[in-house]
Amino acid sequence: MDIDLETNLPPDALDGMQHLVSDRAVRGETVLLNMGPQHPSTHGVLRLLLELDGEVVVNCVPDIGFLHTGIEKNMEAKTYLKAEVMTDRLDYLNNLGNNLTYVMAIEKLADLDVPPRAQAIRVLLTELQRIASHLVWLGTHALDAAAMSVFLYCFRERERILDIFEMVSGQRMMTTYFRPGGLWRDVTSGFEAAVRDFVSYFPPRVTEYDRLLTKNPIFLRRTKEIGYLEPEVALRHGVTGPMLRAAGIEFDLRKAQPYSGYELYDFDVPTHTDSDTYARYLMRMEEMRQSIRIVEQALNKLPLGPVRSNNRKYVPPPRSELGTSMEAVIHHFKLWTEGFIPPKGSVYVATESPRGELGVFLESDGGPKPYRVHWRTPSFTNIQILPILARGHLVADLVLLIGTVDILLGDVDR
Amino acid sequence: MGIEQKAGNMGVVTLKLEEVINWSRTNAMWPMLFGLACCAIEMMSAQASNFDMSRFGMELMRPSPRQSDLMIVAGRVSRKMGPVLRWLYDQMPEPKWVIAMGDCASCGGVFNNYAIVQGVDEVVPVDVYVAGCPPRPEALIHGIVTLYEKVKEEKMKDWA
Amino acid sequence: MMNEELHTIAAELKERFAADLYEFRGEVSLILKPEDIVAFSRALRDEYDFELLTEETAVDYWPEQTPRFHVVYRWRSLKRNTIIGARVLLDGNSPSMPSIVKVYLNANGFERELWDMFGICFEEHPDLRRIMMPADWVGHPLRKDYPLGYEEVQFTFNFDEIDQRKPYAKE
Numbered sequence: 001m002d003i004d005l006e007t008n009l010p011p012d013a014l015d016g017m018q019h020l021v022s023d024r025a026v027r028g029e030t031v032l033l034n035m036g037p038q039h040p041s042t043h044g045v046l047r048l049l050l051e052l053d054g055e056v057v058v059n060c061v062p063d064i065g066f067l068h069t070g071i072e073k074n075m076e077a078k079t080y081l082k083a084e085v086m087t088d089r090l091d092y093l094n095n096l097g098n099n100l101t102y103v104m105a106i107e108k109l110a111d112l113d114v115p116p117r118a119q120a121i122r123v124l125l126t127e128l129q130r131i132a133s134h135l136v137w138l139g140t141h142a143l144d145a146a147a148m149s150v151f152l153y154c155f156r157e158r159e160r161i162l163d164i165f166e167m168v169s170g171q172r173m174m175t176t177y178f179r180p181g182g183l184w185r186d187v188t189s190g191f192e193a194a195v196r197d198f199v200s201y202f203p204p205r206v207t208e209y210d211r212l213l214t215k216n217p218i219f220l221r222r223t224k225e226i227g228y229l230e231p232e233v234a235l236r237h238g239v240t241g242p243m244l245r246a247a248g249i250e251f252d253l254r255k256a257q258p259y260s261g262y263e264l265y266d267f268d269v270p271t272h273t274d275s276d277t278y279a280r281y282l283m284r285m286e287e288m289r290q291s292i293r294i295v296e297q298a299l300n301k302l303p304l305g306p307v308r309s310n311n312r313k314y315v316p317p318p319r320s321e322l323g324t325s326m327e328a329v330i331h332h333f334k335l336w337t338e339g340f341i342p343p344k345g346s347v348y349v350a351t352e353s354p355r356g357e358l359g360v361f362l363e364s365d366g367g368p369k370p371y372r373v374h375w376r377t378p379s380f381t382n383i384q385i386l387p388i389l390a391r392g393h394l395v396a397d398l399v400l401l402i403g404t405v406d407i408l409l410g411d412v413d414r
Numbered sequence: 415m416g417i418e419q420k421a422g423n424m425g426v427v428t429l430k431l432e433e434v435i436n437w438s439r440t441n442a443m444w445p446m447l448f449g450l451a452c453c454a455i456e457m458m459s460a461q462a463s464n465f466d467m468s469r470f471g472m473e474l475m476r477p478s479p480r481q482s483d484l485m486i487v488a489g490r491v492s493r494k495m496g497p498v499l500r501w502l503y504d505q506m507p508e509p510k511w512v513i514a515m516g517d518c519a520s521c522g523g524v525f526n527n528y529a530i531v532q533g534v535d536e537v538v539p540v541d542v543y544v545a546g547c548p549p550r551p552e553a554l555i556h557g558i559v560t561l562y563e564k565v566k567e568e569k570m571k572d573w574a
Numbered sequence: 575m576m577n578e579e580l581h582t583i584a585a586e587l588k589e590r591f592a593a594d595l596y597e598f599r600g601e602v603s604l605i606l607k608p609e610d611i612v613a614f615s616r617a618l619r620d621e622y623d624f625e626l627l628t629e630e631t632a633v634d635y636w637p638e639q640t641p642r643f644h645v646v647y648r649w650r651s652l653k654r655n656t657i658i659g660a661r662v663l664l665d666g667n668s669p670s671m672p673s674i675v676k677v678y679l680n681a682n683g684f685e686r687e688l689w690d691m692f693g694i695c696f697e698e699h700p701d702l703r704r705i706m707m708p709a710d711w712v713g714h715p716l717r718k719d720y721p722l723g724y725e726e727v728q729f730t731f732n733f734d735e736i737d738q739r740k741p742y743a744k745e
Contacts, residue, residue, distance in 0.1 A: 019701060037498055038448055039477070045450055045495060065706035066495045067451055070529035070723075073715055077527075077722050085524060092452035108599055136455065139462075155462030173452060173548055235625045235652075238680035251652050345598045348648055348657070350628070361646065363633055374646075376629035384683050410451050413492075413706060494708045500743070521728070528715055528723030529707075538743050 020061045021051045030058055035398075037066045043140060043402060044409030046383075050395070057398060060390040062383055067413040075373045079339030080106055080180070083370060088174040090375060091411035093133040096125050096165075097353045099178040104259060105349040105362040106180040110342040112314055118182040118307045119261040124195065124298040125165070125177070126260075126351075127291040131202070132161040133354040134288050141281070141403040142213060145222045150212055157205050164194050180340075181309035192299060199296045206288055213281070223278040227389040227401045231275070237388070238381045241356025243405065246283045247275040253352040260351075264301075265294045277404040284406075287354075314340045339368035346372075355379055355406050379411035432570040439483070439509070440471070440562040446482035447475035448502070451489030453516040453548040460551035467551075470558060479505040484561070485538070486554075490518035491531045503538040509573075511565070513557055514540045517547045580656045583622055587614070593660075603659035608671040611662055615649070615677045624649035624658065627678035630685065632692045636718035642666030643694060670695040691716035 024030045036047040045066035051059035071090055075083040087098040100122055107114060114122075139154035162172040168187045169175035177184050213219045229239075231247040244251055252269040254262040270286035272279040309315050316335050317328040334340075344366040350359035356378030365371040382405050389401045449457055460467045461475065476482040479502045491499055503512070514534050517523030520543040522532035531537060541564060544557035577600070584602045588595045591614055594605040606614055618624040628648040635642055641663035648659045664671060673696035674681045685696045686705040693714035696702060704711060713720050728736045 037495065038479075038502055044454070045498075065704075065708075066492060066498070067490070068492050068494060068529050068706040069451075069490055069525055070527040070715065071525075073529075073720075073722060074525060074527045089452055089524070092455060111599075136458075139458075152463040155459055156464060159459065159464045172550065173455070236679050238626050238628070238678065240626070249652065256652075256655050346633075346646075347599055348601060348629070348659070357628065357650075359629060359648075361629060361631055361648075372631075372633045374629065374631040376631075376648075380683060381680050384680055493711075494706075522725065526722075526724050526727065528721070532725045533740075536741050536743055539745055 020049070021059050024053070024058070025051050029053070033395075037063075043407060046402070046407070046409055046412075048386075048398075050398075052395065055394050055396075057390045057393055057395060060387045060398070062386055064380075064383065064409070064412050067409045069410075069414060071414050072373050072375065075370055077369065079368050080342070080370060081335075081339055083373070084179070085174075085176055088176055089410065090414060091353060091355070091358070091377065091379070091408055092173065093136055093408055094129055094353045094355070094358070094411075095173055095175055096122075096129040096177065097351060097358060099176060100126055100260065101349055101351045101353075101358050101360050102362075103178045103180045104351070105347055105360045106314075106342065108347045108349055109345060109362060109364055110180070110314055110340070112181045112311055113309050114182055114260075115306045115309065116261070116303045117186075117305045120298050120302050121183060121187060121307065122178055122260050123262060123265070124295055124302075125168070127294045127298070128161050128164060128195075128198075130291045130354045131288050131295075132158050134284050134291075135161075137284065137354070137403070137406050138209060138281075141400070142219075144399045144403045145219055147213065147216070147219065150209060153205070153208065153212075157202060160198055160201070164191070164198065167191060167194060179308070179315070181311060181315040183307045186307045192302070195295065195299050199292060199299065202292055203289065206285060206292075210285065214285075220278065222397070222400060223281060223404075224276060226277045226393065226397050227404055229275050229385065229389060233388060234275075234385070237385050239356070239385055240381065241353070241378050241406075242280055242283050242287065243356065243382055243385070245269065246272045246280040248273040253350055253357060257350075259349075262294075265297045267291075267294050267297075277400055280404050314342075341366065341368050348376075350376070353378055355408065355411065356382060375414055377411045377414060379405075379407040379409075380414075383407050383412055432568070433566075435570075436566045436568055440565050442471045443484050443511075443558075443562075443565075444474050444476050444482045445472055445484040445486050446479055446502070446506070447477045448479075448485065449488045450491065450495065451518070453488035453519070456548040456551055457486060457488045457515065457554060460554045465551040465555065467555060467558070470555065470562075472558070479503075480507060482506060483509065484511050484513065484558075486513045486515050487519040487534045487538070487540075488515045490516075490523065490525055491534050491537065492529050493531060496531050496537045499534070500537050511541045511561055512538050513542045513544060513554075513561060515544045515554055515557070516549055517545060520545065523547055579654060580658065584658065587617070587622075590617070601657070601659060603661055605661050605663065608662050608664065611647075611660070612672050612674055612677065614660065615647070615674045618649050618658070619677055622651065623653040624651040626650040626652065627674075627680055627684075628657065630674075630681055630688070632688050632694060632716075634692060634716065634718045636666070639666040643669050643692060645671065645688070645694065664694065668695070669693070670697060672697050673699040675699055690714065693717065 031052045033050045037045040047063040049061040071086050075086050087102045088095040090098050135154040135158045139151035142150035166172050169177040234244050234247045250271045255269050267290045270283050272283050312331045321328040342364045346363035348361045350357050359376035361374040363372040514520045519534045542557045542561045546553050591610050628650045631646050633644045643664040645662040650657050688694045689702050690704045690706050
């Protein structure tokens with residue numbers, strides 16, 4: 001390495017990053033510390049460059065991209081239906097939510113109708129997915145606060161939800177169950193009993209977590225008044241989801257712009273005004289309870305009927321028709337070789353993921369492959385709030401702050 | 415104050431040294447706490463209550479590479495992450511093993527593009543590949559048991 | 575969604591910034607000149623209550639050169655419960671436009687991503703570094719003339735051939 005003889009420094013010593021840290025770092029008064037990308041509590045491969053004054057965080061610069069998968073580019077190279085497989089792997093705790101957003105974008109682009117039964121099952125499964133996602137969040141968040149047992153309990157319940165997903169789609173996580181115009185196929189016969197079982201099983205379990213954490217003095221000391229976020233700052237940074245609602249701003253896309261039939265269900269959007277880590281914990285606990293309410297209602301009034309649209313230009317015909325109808329064979333062949341061709345144009349569709357507003361921008365050039373797909377992921381926007389949250393806190397609190405933003409690196413890096 | 419008081423006088427057991435070493439290595443293999451993507455969630459499931467990987471001597475996930483014997487590459491490895499992964503591998507003390515968990519780590523999986531390393535065996539030598547996207551926790555446990563079979567076959571003369 | 579209100583706003587802004595207006599599936603978008611974008615977003619934030627910058631991305635229309643890139647913006651108003659979009663057209667030859675980081679702070683990440691993925695330069699951006707790719711990466715992956723980077727897949731018939739040239743790691 002070339003050393004500058006006058007300053008005795010290598011040429012790129014800190015120069016490239018001087019604008020990221022304070023002048024005190026250059027003078028050597030503060031310490032620069034690297035955290036991650038392999039760190040047990042960064043929830044994946046997040047790297048943070050920390051500037052520390054003793055144990056207090058002066059500056060925190062997130063460095064992302066360690067899980068950059070090129071999903072957007074890769075989706076452009078596949079047909080619309082094949083590209084849906086990629087959406088599962090984006091936010092891998094909200095697989096069905098990603099599917100839902102993507103198929104809703106196609107439906108909006110192509111002006112497709114979706115039967116009510118499919119809509120209800122979509123809502124039901126997406127809410128179960130929200131619970132599963134919050135369970136992973138709760139488990140790891142409690143683990144960061146050194147409460148091991150909550151993690152074990154949470155994953156016990158999560159397995160039950162994954163069993164339901166496996167029952168309907170054959171896969172635990174990467175389901176690709178929602179398809180443009182409806183579902184892959186109708187739910188299996190044991191589905192309703194399994195969900196009903198879960199609905200009666202789950203609420204007492206939330207009470208159990210409540211007893212373990214909500215009044216736990218160690219947890220309270222670790223979370224109360226940690227990571228305060230002003231509502232104004234949150235808005236200016238584009239923060240959405242539980243982070244924004246814990247700051248007292250009631251914004252939930254399920255209520256504000258209901259999609260997929262959310263207007264049919266009776267549920268509350270919990271908000272809080274404290275806007276600290278503890279408030280966000282309470283919020284997400286309440287969200288799980290509300291989700292189970294939606295699941296119960298959706299199950300009770302699950303309509304009968306078809307689960308796929310009859311538009312043969314987009315939805316493959318059922319197997320039974322293939323033996324009798326020449327037209328069905330042609331549609332089947334066209335769909336599985338060339339894929340469907342939506343009209344030219346671009347749409348934006350957003351849903352409420354467990355982490356905030358998950359949107360997809362889909363542009364079609366009138367061909368069988370999407371011309372451009374952009375995922376507006378909640379974690380990517382929310383992670384930018386981390387430096388503001390972390391400023392002035394101890395390093396030990398940083399792991400809880402990462403947990404409270406509830407980032408998922410697959411969602412950030414795409 | 416140990417097993418000999420509970421089980422009585424154990425007497426003398428004669429055994430080949432390499433068998434004892436391999437037996438002890440397989441029964442206390444500490445994996446590195448290192449998750450990348452979707453498979454990391456299934457790895458967590460494998461650790462948690464329903465699947466309970468500690469039955470195989472793995473209740474301790476070590477966050478530090480210097481205390482771990484086994485690296486489970488759980489998820490897709492991007493070109494940016496590749497050098498970091500190799501660096502972590504180099505820090506692990508011998509003997510060390512690598513499991514490539516999932517399709518992405520094994521061969522790139524569905525992501526055949528510019529950003530993903532097409533198989534982590536381009537970065538670190540892999541002992542066991544576990545198929546699946548993501549593999550079920552049972553599949554991971556099967557991969558680990560397969561690795562144990564491999565470790566038990568190791569010969570002392572190869573170590574030198 | 576209050577469509578009439580949105581249309582009034584869009585018509586007012588169209589008048590003010592001499593922009594083009596188009597609508598597709600109920601989504602209203604304006605086509606702006608690059609130099610107007612800061613004033614436009616400031617007007618949206620301060621006068622029309624669009625509190626959130628929802629997304630900022632780009633589309634590459636290669637091999638067309640003038641314009642080659644469309645930078646796509648989308649703002650959300652919580653108060654009015656609606657979305658408005660905008661597009662800015664850029665040329666293919668070293669595309670550059672003003673940054674709106676000072677108006678909407680979360681544009682920081684989006685614009686860094688656009689620089690990384692499309693090579694669109696944002697003037698007066700405080701920290702325009704690569705965000706997703708490694709710092710020494712060459713090229714901008716989401717451009718249409720950038721190859722996907724496909725690697726040949728190993729099947730039974732070509733397994734040995736690919737196996738021989740695959741760069742396996744050493745101990």
